[in-house]
Amino acid sequence: MVDPTPFPIPEAAMTIRDLTVAYQEGRVLEGVDARFAAGAMTAIVGPNGAGKSTLLKASLDLIARRTGEVRVFGAPFANMRQRVAYVPQRAAVDWDFPARAIDVVQMGLYGETGALGRLTGGLRARAADALARVGMADFAKRQIGALSGGQQQRVFLARALAQGADLYVLDEPFAGVDAATETAIVAVLHSLRAEGRSVIAVHHDLATVPAYFDRVLMLNRRVIAEGPVGTAFTQTTLAATYGTALPQKVPA
Amino acid sequence: MWASLTLQAGYNAALVSLGAAMLGLTAGAVGAFLYLRRRALVSDAMAHATLPGIGLAFLAMAATGGDGRFLPGLMLGAALTAGLGLLCVQAISARLAEDAAIGIVLSTFYGAGIVILTVVQSAGVGRPAGLEGVLLGQASAMLASDVTVIALGAAVILLALWALRRPFAMVAFDAGHATGLGLRVRLLDTALLALTLGVVLIGLQVVGLILIVALLIIPAATGRLWSNRVGIVVLIAACVGAVAGYGGAAISATAPNLPTGAVTVLLAFAVFGLSVFIAPRGLLARWHHGR
Numbered sequence: 449m450v451d452p453t454p455f456p457i458p459e460a461a462m463t464i465r466d467l468t469v470a471y472q473e474g475r476v477l478e479g480v481d482a483r484f485a486a487g488a489m490t491a492i493v494g495p496n497g498a499g500k501s502t503l504l505k506a507s508l509d510l511i512a513r514r515t516g517e518v519r520v521f522g523a524p525f526a527n528m529r530q531r532v533a534y535v536p537q538r539a540a541v542d543w544d545f546p547a548r549a550i551d552v553v554q555m556g557l558y559g560e561t562g563a564l565g566r567l568t569g570g571l572r573a574r575a576a577d578a579l580a581r582v583g584m585a586d587f588a589k590r591q592i593g594a595l596s597g598g599q600q601q602r603v604f605l606a607r608a609l610a611q612g613a614d615l616y617v618l619d620e621p622f623a624g625v626d627a628a629t630e631t632a633i634v635a636v637l638h639s640l641r642a643e644g645r646s647v648i649a650v651h652h653d654l655a656t657v658p659a660y661f662d663r664v665l666m667l668n669r670r671v672i673a674e675g676p677v678g679t680a681f682t683q684t685t686l687a688a689t690y691g692t693a694l695p696q697k698v699p700a
Numbered sequence: 701m702w703a704s705l706t707l708q709a710g711y712n713a714a715l716v717s718l719g720a721a722m723l724g725l726t727a728g729a730v731g732a733f734l735y736l737r738r739r740a741l742v743s744d745a746m747a748h749a750t751l752p753g754i755g756l757a758f759l760a761m762a763a764t765g766g767d768g769r770f771l772p773g774l775m776l777g778a779a780l781t782a783g784l785g786l787l788c789v790q791a792i793s794a795r796l797a798e799d800a801a802i803g804i805v806l807s808t809f810y811g812a813g814i815v816i817l818t819v820v821q822s823a824g825v826g827r828p829a830g831l832e833g834v835l836l837g838q839a840s841a842m843l844a845s846d847v848t849v850i851a852l853g854a855a856v857i858l859l860a861l862w863a864l865r866r867p868f869a870m871v872a873f874d875a876g877h878a879t880g881l882g883l884r885v886r887l888l889d890t891a892l893l894a895l896t897l898g899v900v901l902i903g904l905q906v907v908g909l910i911l912i913v914a915l916l917i918i919p920a921a922t923g924r925l926w927s928n929r930v931g932i933v934v935l936i937a938a939c940v941g942a943v944a945g946y947g948g949a950a951i952s953a954t955a956p957n958l959p960t961g962a963v964t965v966l967l968a969f970a971v972f973g974l975s976v977f978i979a980p981r982g983l984l985a986r987w988h989h990g991r
């Protein structure tokens with residue numbers, strides 16, 4: 449019997465083909481091909497300067513790429529923006545900005561409110577729910593500059609949750625956060641995965657890769673290895689990615 | 701002075717004070733977003749770059765037999781060279797730091813404008829008397845029709861600002877995230893600068909091009925001292941601007957040759973200076989908190 453659906457079910461959350469990024473100093477990423485599985489949590493790991501953040505930013509059209517094509521759930525990224533939530537590095541913004549935690553979370557709703565639209569009661573409730581989901585309900589009216597680094601990171605995650613996206617792209621979500629925040633964020637990301645959503649995160653702590661993530665992309669200006677943590681995250685691939693200078697002992 | 705402040709110094713004086721208040725309101729509101737986006741100094745370069753355009757527009761209108769001081773004509777010339785100045789800032793800051801680009805453009809365009817204005821005045825073309833009012837503002841010389849131009853311009857600018865308030869705030873806080881959601885950051889930045897240019901143009905006669913930057917920055921900085929929410933920062937900035945504009949026009953009308961811009965800036969600074977001490981984010985609160 450012929451399958452009545454003309455389109456194949458997209459099993460990849462994001463595919464990157466032949467992505468090259470060059471700054472004035474030279475090439476940062478060279479012909480990167482990558483495929484991020486849908487419904488899975490994938491870590492992007494690699495040494496400093498490997499181009500991890502650059503890969504995310506170039507894929508999401510935040511910086512120019514020389515070559516490359518990016519598809520999200522099978523369609524060009526430009527058509528799928530609303531289904532992708534991006535969580536930048538916390539250090540990328542000025543936290544002295546005049547906003548409360550809930551104001552920042554409501555920025556994630558822009559796709560639905562539009563430029564002129566007002567926030568309806570339902571949208572407000574969704575922002576409040578997103579803040580509660582990261583354990584920050586009591587801080588909704590707190591000025592963002594008065595929050596700790598971990599709390600700020602949770603607000604960023606809540607803003608992404610409010611968007612209701614299917615793919616979450618996070619740039620170092622655990623950088624400079626306390627242990628309680630790390631636990632809370634991992635729990636939220638795992639619950640997203642349980643809902644069938646997809647997560648991609650730049651990650652630095654190699655020791656926690658197997659515990660947190662299903663899949664891994666080893667990057668050092670090009671893709672060194674990609675696949676399930678069990679097969680792609682090995683001493684061999686680590687050595688190939690980091691050279692001889694491994695930053696820490698990894699449970700093999 | 702009391703009569704002037706309470707709108708009892710005659711119909712035209714009252715009209716001028718209200719026009720100045722509308723300008724202050726608009727400058728405060730637009731300036732708040734400019735301040736949050738950290739682009740306030742670009743507006744200074746833009747304002748100074750209006751001067752050659754004003755001189756050239758005067759020459760063009762006087763040479764064709766019109767009134768060289770026709771305000772919409774002067775504003776058009778001002779807008780053209782201000783836009784050119786802005787392009788120069790962008791071109792130079794692609795290679796050098798932006799503060800250097802601003803300094804180069806601001807001083808060069810202003811110098812060119814002074815040369816043109818001096819030539820105009822010594823050549824005896826048209827009736828250039830009072831044209832130098834665009835430097836520091838001469839609200840008392842304004843006509844009722846000028847106030848209409850200001851009011852219309854202010855209304856258009858405020859309407860556009862209202863429509864774009866959310867994307868402007870999002871870009872100011874986190875341009876990367878805003879881009880991810882599909883906001884056109886470059887286009888929005890250009891729109892904000894266009895609104896700023898509008899403020900500069902309707903402010904030419906009231907506060908003048910040299911000091912308009914103060915009306916864009918000081919009310920915004922004052923609002924920031926009072927509130928931690930974008931909407932309230934904008935509202936307070938607009939109020940401070942309106943009070944300063946109104947008072948500046950009313951007070952400057954009481955003494956001959958007192959430039960409106962200078963009085964307006966001093967009033968705005970008085971509110972800011974007071975706020976530095978007593979506002980919730982001010983020094984007293986910090987000392988109290990520190991103890």
